[in-house]
Amino acid sequence: xxxxxxxxxxxxxxxxxxxxxxxxxxxxxxxxxxxxxxxxxxxxxxxxxxxxxxxxxxxxxxxxxxxxxxxxxxx
Numbered sequence: 001x002x003x004x005x006x007x008x009x010x011x012x013x014x015x016x017x018x019x020x021x022x023x024x025x026x027x028x029x030x031x032x033x034x035x036x037x038x039x040x041x042x043x044x045x046x047x048x049x050x051x052x053x054x055x056x057x058x059x060x061x062x063x064x065x066x067x068x069x070x071x072x073x074x075x
Contacts, residue, residue, distance in 0.1 A: 022066040029059045 036052045 018066055018070045022063060022070065025059050025063045025066060029056055029063065032056050032059070 032052055033056060036049050036056070039046070039049050039052075
């Protein structure tokens, strides 16, 4: 296999990895958001839900990073 093909395959695998991570992070954000809303609906805000919201914010930052990385790789 030529160097060009190896380089192209490597970029494709990196892009796939980024998109898989992005999908996982988005899924985690969605799941945690639903869980927090459900908990707060019944018992109101608590230390536990505040920690969960902090985790959601961290995951949103990670998602933004994944998306930025993907856009940089496309250029």
